[in-house]
Amino acid sequence: MLVAVIAALALIVTDIRTPHLHAVRAxxxxxxxxxxxxxxxxxxxVKSFSETVISYSELQQENHRLRQDQLVNDARLLKLDALEKENIRLRVLLENSFQLGEQVLVAELVSVKLEPYAHTVLVNKGARFGVHPQQPVLDAHGIVGQVVRALPSSSEVMMITDPNHAIPVEVNRNGLRTIAFGTGQANRLHxxxxxxxxxxxxxxxxxxxxxxxxxxxGYPVAVVDKFETRPDKSFANIYATPKANLETSREFLIVWSDSAPVVLGEKPAAKPNADQDKPQDKPQDSPQDKPHEQP
Amino acid sequence: MNNPDPSATLTFLATLGGAMVLKAMAISPAVDLFNPDWVSLLLIYWCIALPERFGVFTGWLVGLLIDVLAGQLLGQNALIHALICYFCVKEHRRLRQFPLAQQCLFVLFCLLASRSIVFGIESMKATAHHLPPSFWYPVLSGTLLWPAVFLLLRKIRVLARIN
Incomplete structure (x- = not known):
């Protein structure tokens, strides 16, 4: 008995302090x-059944709507390309570095309850797909959370509403920076x-x-929905609703973000590569960027 | 122990698998709040029924699996389940004589103790003040479901002819 308790306590302490137990968990x-x-x-x-029995006209409508969306998005992307080029050009003038685009992997939710009080979900892509901890996870509307554990064939994603989670954000309108904490309630950030x-x-x-x-x-996180002040507190109480459909989304995007910047100025030829998701292009480029990093 | 009965182990593993699936199953957010700790109930039953086969070590191993299943700190459930099994094995003679209502009290004690340990560990992460009252609901639902679990598992044990 004593042995079991001591062994369990040793495991707990090791798991808190070190990453060595990851192999055991995997x-x-x-x-x-x-x-x-x-x-x-x-x-x-239940989900797939409700998808199977959807009616023909509904499918047609959905198809129509999706095609329209696609058209609108295509048009927007055209503009985005131009804007991105312009952004790079302007940043050259400012001698600032520009960050590369990201690569994504689509992962599907496994409908499993982990802990009800922790907002953590399981997705079906794991270390075998190259997923690693601290990767950001998105859905079509905004940030969902980050990978906390990458197991061989699945990984655990902590949502931004988890009470243990905090995410650095800025107000899109004026660039005011702050940190948004999870509250443990669904669809609420503090x-x-x-x-x-x-x-x-x-x-x-x-x-x-x-x-x-x-x-x-630059990814949308949440929309502020409540701003209240109390005379006895020096800080405001602000609540926001996440943009992502945390409760209903079943497909998530796991993102590989490239933190190495694109080369600017000297090599205009390198710019077209910037939006083609080619991580192997950067290592040669990045050293030349060093002088630009200082403002 | 000197007479290992494979059917007992198989039955135990099958029911354990069922309990783990039930524990992990997400039905709807409202029901999930009350989803009891099926694995604890299962361990309590088997430790009372066959204390010479299942004990602290079984509980510890199962707990380790649950830690991975629920994505919790490794060792947390191992500790909890080892403790539960210890008390069940120690008191199994008395527990067998108890009427169901009194057994429920014992189960309530076990589940409350295990939830308190989780609460203690969570409060080390400084998030305990965020834990909603629904954190304690599984204790209640588990206690109320104990008679059903007990009768079902006894039926299974009789059918599998395990003594």
């Missing part, structure tokens, strides 16, 4: 993963570090600021 996860798939089976079946007179109003879009190095800059 091995055990192979035993557990089939059970998790089995557990997700009913929820997945911004505790802004003064009462901060320039932030309900309806403001919060985007990632790129500080901290985990989340790439």
């Amino acid at each position: 091995a055990l996860s192979l035993v557990v993963y089939p059970l998790q798939l089995l557990a997700s089976f009913p929820a997945d079946t 911004l505790p570090f802004l003064a009462k007179n901060a320039d932030i109003v309900p309806g403001d879009l919060l985007v990632t600021s790129g500080l901290g190095g985990v989340f790439p800059a």
Whole structure:
């Protein structure tokens, strides 16, 4: 008995302090993963069943709508290309570095309950696909969270609403930077570090600021929905609703962000590569960027 | 121990698999709040029924699997389940004589103790003040479901002819 308790306590302490136990967890996860798939089976079946019995006209409507969306998005992308080029040109004038685009991997949610009080979900792509901890996870509308553990065939994603999670954000309107904390409630973020007179109003879009190095800059995170001040507190109480559909999304994008900057100025030929997701292009380029980094 | 009965181990593993699936299953957010700790209930039953086969070590190993299943700190559930098994094995003679209602009290004690350990570990992460009251719901639902679990597992044990 004493041995078991001591062994368990030793495990807990080791797991908190060091990453050595990851191999044990990875091995055990192979035993557990089939059970998790089995557990997700009913929820997945209900989902696929409701997709199968969808009516023909509904499908047609959806198809029509998707085609329209596609057209609009294509047009926007055309503009985005031009804007990106312009952005690089302007940044050259400012002698600033420009960050590369990102590569993504689509991962599907495994309908498994981990801990109800922690907002953590399991997705079906793991270390075998090159997923590693601290990777940002998005859905079509915004930031979902980050990978906290990459197991061989699955990985655990902590959502931005988890009480243990904080994400550096900035107000899209004016660049005001702060940190958004998870509250443990679904669809609620808390911004505790802004003064009462901060320039932030309900309806403001919060985007990632790129500080901290985990989340790439510029992705939508949440919309401010409540701003309240209390006479006895020096900081405002601000709440925001995440943009991503944390509760209903089933497909997530796991992002590889390239933090090495694109070369500017001297080699205009390198610029077209910037938006083609070619990580192998950068290592030769990045050393020449060093002088530009100082403002 | 000197007479290993494979059917007992097989039955145990099958019911354990079922309990783990039930524990991990997500039905709907409202129901999930009350999803009890099926694995603890299962271990309590088997430790009372066959204390010479299942004990602290079984609980410890199963707990380790649960840690991975639930994505928790490694060793947390190992500790909890080893403790539960210890008390069950130690008190199994008395527990067998208890009427179901009194067994429920014992189960309540076990589940409450295990949840308190989780609470303690969570509060080390400084998020305990974020834990909603629903954190404690599984203790209640587990206690209320104990008679059903007990009768079902006894049925299974009788059918599998394990003594």
